[in-house]
């Protein structure tokens with residue numbers, strides 16, 4: 002099947018200068034045909050043997066004991082065995098090591114700082130949907146082979162605009178948009194009954210329920226879900242992981258949502274590995290896979306319905322309204338599935354905003370802060386925002402936030418290079434007024450000291466405190 006897909010995708014990758022009115026070069030958005038990423042011998046069993054290498058040689062050794070020698074398989078979408086939730090080596094006791102409180106939020110409640118880094122690794126997601134649909138898997142080893150020429154284009158795009166348009170991904174975009182419309186058209190009470198306890202926990206997010214920046218009212222409603230802990234007979238392993246809270250949708254819609262979650266995680270994992278060059282000072286694809294392992298169990302899929310500015314006039318009167326405040330995504334990669342309304346914009350390195358095209362059947366992939374830091378600042382996490390639709394229109398989107406493992410840290414040398422790059426760029430466009438993982442002015446070497454999960458938790462607490 003894979004071979005057929007490859008044969009069908011013989012055409013060379015098309016690169017389109019895609020941001021409206023913009024010439025190629027910085028900011029141009031390559032159209033990446035994911036099926037052309039595959040070579041003709043992806044399935045050799047020898048390449049499937051998975052021996053995760055050590056990622057951070059300088060990290061405390063306890064961190065490495067959490068690893069399993071062979072990836073455990075947990076298939077919550079099908080059979081929910083509880084038996085795979087352990088590491089093959091004994092787990093160390095919870096960290097009593099010094100926990101440097103995040104310097105990001107001096108005013109944060111102290112509970113925020115009590116998180117520990119040594120939570121057991123969550124079970125891995127086994128992409129259990131038919132392999133013909135997926136071609137890419139999350140918990141299997143990096144068995145994709147990538148064409149060198151395509152790889153070069155992928156990396157160039159990630160380094161320049163940080164935005165990719167992806168086709169050939171196998172996702173039924175229209176079908177997923179249909180599910181989103183059905184979900185948001187449920188009666189208000191049904192949606193509210195599926196509310197989570199905060200924006201980062203799963204479930205329904207009412208209009209005004211969160212905002213990236215406190216000065217804006219983000220006029221949208223949302224629904225957040227992820228890896229099905231509720232089917233796994235396991236306790237969530239960190240404060241962001243949680244069981245899904247489903248509104249009353251029929252089971253085929255739920256299955257479609259869960260299958261799409263897997264597909265987008267698989268896509269993001271494959272692209273992340275491809276972005277790990279394995280050159281001097283770079284992560285190898287296997288190290289990237291190791292860094293991502295388990296991240297899928299608390300990664301978030303967020304559905305949005307954006308409303309035009311004239312709706313809900315009673316909410317936060319006088320506050321400027323937007324769809325999504327200017328921000329970078331904090332994690333590794335973001336996968337966006339959108340309808341054709343438009344509104345997503347990225348800011349180029351000179352500070353100019355550009356529309357990201359909203360074309361049928363495409364997925365958009367954005368580089369996040371963590372990927373940028375891991376690459377030593379080589380890859381660019383674009384500042385972006387979402388404008389509200391015009392009166393009479395609504396916009397629907399799905400946004401996958403792909404997180405690395407909770408206890409991930411950035412190797413010190415990469416974080417130093419990323420810091421240096423950030424300082425260099427600071428002379429150009431400023432990131433003031435932009436919500437980023439590590440705010441401007443703070444040294445990115447912080448990412449080598451502090452786990453991704455702890456930083457993320459503090460960030461999410463901020464976002465949900467910005468309720469209308």
Ligand SMILES: O=C(O)CCC(=O)C(=O)O
Pocket residue numbers: 303305325330337339345385386387398399400
């Ligand atoms: O809805 C979209 O297209 C993107 C939203 C976004 O950037 C985000 O939620 O981080």
Ligand SMILES: [Fe+2]
Pocket residue numbers: 328329330335385
């Ligand atoms: Fe975003």
